Amino acid sequence: MTYTIYGDLGSGAFSSEAVLAEAGAPYTFELVALDKNAQKAPEFLKVNPSGKVPALRLPDGAIVTESLAIVLAVADRFPAAKLLPDAGSAKRAEAYRWLAYMAGEIYPMVEIVDFPERFVPAGIEADTLRAKARSRARENLLLIERAIEGPWFLGQDFSALDIYVAMFTRWRGTMGRDWLEGGHIPKLHALGEKLSQRERVAPVWQRHFKRD
Numbered sequence: 548m549t550y551t552i553y554g555d556l557g558s559g560a561f562s563s564e565a566v567l568a569e570a571g572a573p574y575t576f577e578l579v580a581l582d583k584n585a586q587k588a589p590e591f592l593k594v595n596p597s598g599k600v601p602a603l604r605l606p607d608g609a610i611v612t613e614s615l616a617i618v619l620a621v622a623d624r625f626p627a628a629k630l631l632p633d634a635g636s637a638k639r640a641e642a643y644r645w646l647a648y649m650a651g652e653i654y655p656m657v658e659i660v661d662f663p664e665r666f667v668p669a670g671i672e673a674d675t676l677r678a679k680a681r682s683r684a685r686e687n688l689l690l691i692e693r694a695i696e697g698p699w700f701l702g703q704d705f706s707a708l709d710i711y712v713a714m715f716t717r718w719r720g721t722m723g724r725d726w727l728e729g730g731h732i733p734k735l736h737a738l739g740e741k742l743s744q745r746e747r748v749a750p751v752w753q754r755h756f757k758r759d
């Protein structure tokens with residue numbers, strides 16, 4: 548009955564682990580060390596052929612990849628945890644909107660910033676592409692900052708969106724530490740602070756982000 552998360556600390560696996568922790572689900576964390584390029588090792592490619600973390604093994608052995616799909620699958624399996632607003636409600640539609648925005652418009656920028664030479668030749672072109680992708684990621688995060696109702700993403704009620712959005716505010720290498728700490732995203736920082744003190748998320752947050 549145990550879930551297995553494949554991921555690294557400080558990576559998108561934070562979202563997978565935090566939703567499972569919120570749900571009170573039993574899980575183990577299998578380290579896939581990004582600094583050793585373990586996400587591209589043949590044994591991990593059998594788990595996720597796209598060579599990225601996170602991935603989740605369900606208790607029946609099935610694999611779910613893609614951070615957003617993992618969050619939605621966990622929310623489905625643990626309805627009592629109320630990780631998403633009620634099915635069919637306008638709030639639920641709003642939740643889908645912003646989850647899709649984060650997964651589709653912000654997260655892809657991370658690969659471009661971190662590995663620009665996968666897209667263009669190394670050197671000046673890669674440096675320019677990295678800068679452009681970083682600036683696009685920041686613009687998209689600012690759009691979210693304006694959309695946040697507070698104190699949580701969707702207003703008064705905590706949801707999985709709080710977990711998902713908080714990751715981006717901790718990725719200093721990708722987003723740029725100076726920009727993150729430059730006062731541009733006060734609502735997101737307040738949300739992250741509140742999330743980091745949430746009983747079930749707190750130890751997960753500690754493990755993933757308190758090293759930096």
Ligand SMILES: N[C@@H](CCC(=O)N[C@@H](CS)C(=O)NCC(=O)O)C(=O)O
Pocket residue numbers: 558559560581586598599600601612613614615650654657658
């Ligand atoms: N679309 C994927 C993106 C995952 C992703 O980019 N993960 C990063 C870590 S946060 C990764 O594995 N990077 C290593 C690489 O691209 O080689 C998802 O949402 O799960």
